[in-house]
Amino acid sequence: MRYHSMLLSSCLLAAACAESGRDAPDPTGGIVFTPDRPEREHAPSVAPYTGSDPIVLEAQARFPTGLDLHVKVIQRTCSPTEGVCHNTKEYPDLHTAANFLAAIGAPCNVQAGTREGIFDRCERPGDRFELASNAVSSGPIEIGVLRYVPGEKPDFKLSPPTTSSPGLHIKLADPLVTDREEIWAEGRFIRTFVDPAGLVQDIAYQSFGTRWWVLSGGTELLGEVNQWQADAVNALLDVGVVEGDPNMNGIFGARHGEPVDLLVPGDPETSYLIARVRGVMEGSDVPGTRMPLANQPLSTAEMLALFCFVEGLPGGAPSRLDGAIDFKDCSYSADPTRLELYGSSGDVTWSGRIAPLLEVNCGGCHDADDPSGELILSGDEAFDALLADADGKPSMKRVEPGSPETSYLWLKLTNDPEIEGSPMPTSPLTGWRPLSSEDLDDIRIWIENGAIRD
Numbered sequence: 001m002r003y004h005s006m007l008l009s010s011c012l013l014a015a016a017c018a019e020s021g022r023d024a025p026d027p028t029g030g031i032v033f034t035p036d037r038p039e040r041e042h043a044p045s046v047a048p049y050t051g052s053d054p055i056v057l058e059a060q061a062r063f064p065t066g067l068d069l070h071v072k073v074i075q076r077t078c079s080p081t082e083g084v085c086h087n088t089k090e091y092p093d094l095h096t097a098a099n100f101l102a103a104i105g106a107p108c109n110v111q112a113g114t115r116e117g118i119f120d121r122c123e124r125p126g127d128r129f130e131l132a133s134n135a136v137s138s139g140p141i142e143i144g145v146l147r148y149v150p151g152e153k154p155d156f157k158l159s160p161p162t163t164s165s166p167g168l169h170i171k172l173a174d175p176l177v178t179d180r181e182e183i184w185a186e187g188r189f190i191r192t193f194v195d196p197a198g199l200v201q202d203i204a205y206q207s208f209g210t211r212w213w214v215l216s217g218g219t220e221l222l223g224e225v226n227q228w229q230a231d232a233v234n235a236l237l238d239v240g241v242v243e244g245d246p247n248m249n250g251i252f253g254a255r256h257g258e259p260v261d262l263l264v265p266g267d268p269e270t271s272y273l274i275a276r277v278r279g280v281m282e283g284s285d286v287p288g289t290r291m292p293l294a295n296q297p298l299s300t301a302e303m304l305a306l307f308c309f310v311e312g313l314p315g316g317a318p319s320r321l322d323g324a325i326d327f328k329d330c331s332y333s334a335d336p337t338r339l340e341l342y343g344s345s346g347d348v349t350w351s352g353r354i355a356p357l358l359e360v361n362c363g364g365c366h367d368a369d370d371p372s373g374e375l376i377l378s379g380d381e382a383f384d385a386l387l388a389d390a391d392g393k394p395s396m397k398r399v400e401p402g403s404p405e406t407s408y409l410w411l412k413l414t415n416d417p418e419i420e421g422s423p424m425p426t427s428p429l430t431g432w433r434p435l436s437s438e439d440l441d442d443i444r445i446w447i448e449n450g451a452i453r454d
């Protein structure tokens with residue numbers, strides 16, 4: 001306010017100011033501009049870790065603040081494999097520090113590429129649907145899935161509707177109670193809104209009137225869509241109806257406990273981003289390829305920094321990343337090896353070391369859905385797949401127990417001139433991202449020891 005009134009009064013004195021305020025010379029020769037800037041809030045100081053665990057010390061040295069974590073670790077989980085991550089929409093875009101901050105307390109899987117890729121615990125309570133008709137005795141019912149099947153409206157009197165007929169399909173969480181097969185009615189879509197003052201209100205935000213067919217014992221409705229109603233349906237789809245079971249597996253995630261967020265302040269174990277790096281959350285498998293897909297997986301020190309960062313986040317929305325990460329009071333500093341993604345060197349068993357190593361480093365491309373080189377290196381099928389003949393060189397086995405030199409897998413990992421195609425693991429950036437010497441040693445030892453499934 002002060003600034004405005006001063007500018008105004010100097011303008012009144014200078015005649016030229018009226019025509020062009022910007023070019024007006026300040027008669028006093030100085031620039032009067034002293035806005036009230038907010039005090040730069042200094043991040044609270046954090047006492048450093050002074051123990052002797054080398055992993056904690058490494059993490060503290062490399063990642064003193066959340067900003068270091070973002071630049072050195074988070075950016076790597078997605079960049080520079082632009083095409084790998086974002087075209088599939090499977091990963092949230094975490095390229096900028098602002099996006100990373102925005103992930104705190106934000107819902108997960110809002111942009112999942114496929115319905116199957118959605119984790120149950122990312123599902124939110126769905127919007128509700130209600131038919132305004134005396135033929136129905138249910139109130140509003142939670143929507144599980146809303147699906148529009150395009151196509152010419154058939155004559156349902158001739159061929160009865162099914163769950164794949166053209167029209168608007170609504171799967172409901174609880175069955176609609178009626179003895180009718182078809183109901184002409186206005187269908188209302190209802191959502192609970194909470195205004196900034198905390199007032200909770202159920203509002204019917206869209207409606208659609210048509211003939212509704214009752215399918216599957218009332219758990220699914222099919223709304224006929226006439227040509228002139230296409231706009232109304234498109235408007236409805238544009239609004240984005242919140243579905244309670246978008247992955248269509250019959251489990252309404254939000255009914256089985258609190259939905260999780262991308263990053264949950266104070267709780268790394270239920271932070272979806274971290275679960276995507278580990279492949280599990282509290283014992284349940286998380287669908288989708290592991291992050292990072294084709295870059296170096298996170299080391300134990302990197303995992304520790306991520307866990308301690310999230311554990312130390314204050315509730316509410318932190319506004320900056322440059323505060324110090326508290327490694328001293330972080331509960332994971334007591335035993336960071338718990339955060340190892342693929343076991344430690346020295347214990348070279350299939351289940352304890354080799355399988356997790358392959359899963360994390362290779363599973364993104366060699367997954368069961370669409371395995372590169374017809375080779376699955378993720379989950380239960382990996383072991384048998386490794387003992388089979390190589391696809392690129394059928395005269396060789398992928399693994400010849402006892403003999404790394406004649407195992408195609410080993411030749412691929414060491415970029416032997418004998419191989420077809422590329423050395424492994426491939427990297428979109430550099431062509432080849434060789435495994436660390438510890439990882440290679442353990443794979444060689446495992447093959448030399450007979451490639452046993454132990």
Ligand code: HEC
Nearest residue numbers: 294361362365372373375390391392409421422424425426
């Ligand atoms: C970025 C994707 C990607 C990653 C990561 C990756 N691979 Fe591959 N892999 C491929 C593709 C594509 C092929 C098929 C073309 C070829 O053989 O070069 C392949 C082929 C192979 C083959 C040959 C299979 C055969 O029977 O011909 C082996 C063995 C292999 N990969 C092992 C691995 C291992 C082990 C890792 C992890 C340490 C790994 N790959 C990581 C993409 C990948």
